[in-house]
Amino acid sequence: MAANQQVKKMMQGAFVLFVASLIAKILSAVYRIPFENLVGNTGFYVYQQIYPFYGLGMTFALTGFPVFISKLSAEQSTEQDRIQLLQQIFVILSVFAVGIFAVLQIFAEYLAVAMGDQQLAPLIRSVSWMFFLMPMLAVGRGYYQSQLNMVPTAISQVSEQIVRVTVILVVAVLTVRYNWSLYKMGCYALASATVAAIAASVVFAPFYLKRFFKKNKDTTKFSYVNLSQRLFTEGIILCLFASILLLFQLVDSFTIKKTLVVLGQSDLTAKITKGIYDRAQPLVQLGLVISLSLATSLFPTLTQAYQQHKIKQFHKTARLGIKISLILSAATTVGLISLMPQINQLLFKTSELNLTLSLYCLSIIFVTLINSYNAILQSINRYQITVSGLILALGVKISCNTWFMHLFGIQGASLATVLALMLGLGLILLLLPRQVKGYLKDPKLFWQLSIGLVLMLGVVKLSVLITSGWISSLDARMQAGILTLVGSVCGAVIFIWYLLQFKILTIREWLTLPGGKKILKLVQRKKG
Known part of the structure; x- marks a missing residue:
């Protein structure tokens, strides 16, 4: 009891x-x-x-x-x-x-x-x-x-x-x-x-x-060393x-502005460019909110199942967490990228460095999966594996940031971030103990998800194209706001429809998602 x-x-x-x-x-x-x-x-x-x-x-x-x-x-x-x-x-x-x-x-x-x-x-x-x-x-x-x-x-x-x-x-x-x-x-x-x-x-x-602040008899009961x-x-x-993304930002602070000046930008232009590049931070943070919170909420459940030797439940929860993390983060990333020009204009007044910001947003997928695997590995006391992946990621970011900027300009900094996280995740997957391997080995899921994301991307772009013709007389920022709203709604509706139509998520998995219960009730009403 x-x-x-x-x-x-x-x-x-x-x-x-x-x-x-x-x-x-x-x-x-x-x-x-x-x-x-x-x-x-x-x-x-x-x-x-x-x-x-x-x-x-x-x-x-x-x-x-x-x-x-x-x-x-x-x-x-x-x-x-x-x-x-x-x-x-x-x-x-x-x-x-x-x-x-x-x-x-x-x-x-x-x-x-x-x-x-x-x-x-x-x-x-x-x-x-x-x-x-x-x-x-x-x-x-x-x-x-x-x-x-x-x-x-x-x-x-x-x-x-x-x-x-x-x-x-x-x-x-x-x-x-x-x-x-x-x-x-x-x-x-x-x-x-x-x-x-x-x-x-x-x-x-x-x-x-x-x-x-109570006094203790023994002031050095434990060894300080x-x-x-x-x-x-x-x-x-x-x-x-x-703090992995913060460490990446610290690398950017020490490299980007200086490198831009070396590449020929004036001091002021380099500062402005770095400021625009930093717009990626709130976008990525917003993209990570749901998926990272999901990983955080999974940890106690996984730990409890593992400690009580409920291995079947542990694997079921872990596999579910990875699957939902992948779907959510991929959909969020594709949504942000497809609407980047409009989101950039709406939130920050101007639409600049869209490609740079879009590339940076790819990090949402890798950070989400790293966090989800970390929750699984922490629950079985094998967090050293995640640390190995993060050390590799940080090393790659430090090594490649300036080099990639010389090759690709400011986009190189985003590429260095994404490559670093990709290799870090790769090492984690490589080092996974046998008992937690295989959660991402489902070719059918990857194909189904890829088709759904392409469909969502197409619908978003088409809805933006059609709507923009009707509102061309409006202010640029107002246009961006309307197009972001229309594109987001159309993209979300078509992606949810696709997941339901092809049963990519089970009823139990839908109930795990934020708002999943309401979506299922809405669908049942329409069928009824």
Whole structure:
């Protein structure tokens, strides 16, 4: 009975965290659209150049380290041991945070020069202050997650995003109103990270005031050396996985603008081009929202099935997860690519670098499948395989970015991203243990899916072509909005019809999809 209660609590916690994560991801993607509209391509470039530093810090504080800390904390038999462990981890993370802060403060000029823009140095120093809050957030989240209480974690995650997005958009409005320089705007916008981290930390105040600061008899019960080794191997591995796209963005920050200047663009044109290239980030994030959330929600179910030796259920769930992830991510990617000129115009005022952005959107498929396989591998404690794939992917991105740009221009950066993720996924599939191989070995599914995607692409393009003739007198952005809406609806309807007509998904699989139950009811009504 107690075991069932534990499982029920875990599933409820996973759902709470899933909803919070979904809200945070949507906020993180959506705010960049009005922000870019307010500050322009150059302003977006200024912000995006330094954004990966914030992203990595928040990955340490809100995702990577908390998961590992919760695991260590849950292993302790008494509350006193748990608090002692957390106190020592807090000390280690504090030293780490001060180290990162010092490096960013001292070497800000060097890092800015390495990015090809010395004016970015104050922005690097601005974002560095948030690292002081990292130990408090990581330990607080880790503690509550070990207790299977995900509510404080969820509140901290959502409140951090709401506060940060609000500050950033207020700064963007003030920049336009008072004609601030774009670099001043960047400093204030990135300072939002520290303000947001403080707001997120307030959620954990009860834990720190009532439990954490109690004195313990043994102040060094656990070995600092051993804890540090585990924290900076297993913990960092979790951080690496959660931040792969951020690391790719960091590579872009250090290579794209400089390479564009070498290729003959003026300094200002290179900044504008990089700003337009960075439009891909919110598009990909929005494309990943549903598929990544699906992978997150699968993890507790897979872990539970594996731990209870329900191997048949485990394989059924894993195979279903991979299949749905592939279908959703492929449909999202093709939809974005087919409507890229219109989406680009609608969201960002101009339709530029459509091919570059379309190529980048292909990464949605590979990131989704990597995440889904990671959920499967984590559930059987074989996460090292995913890490191997991600290290390869990062190595390929670093090696190819500048080289590909010399060959293909700005499109080369998108190609390097897609190739890196493709090879990373390939290595993961190659290294998969026998027990979880074969989930993607279904030629019939690939053929059926390919035909459905081509059909959807054709219908979208045809609907856009027909509709554009009727609305040619309207403003360009208004046209883009109508064409995006019409194309999206037509594409979604024809793709869903195709899936139903050829029974590519079973009824059980439809019920797993967001909104699947409503779609099935609608179809049954029409048949009736």
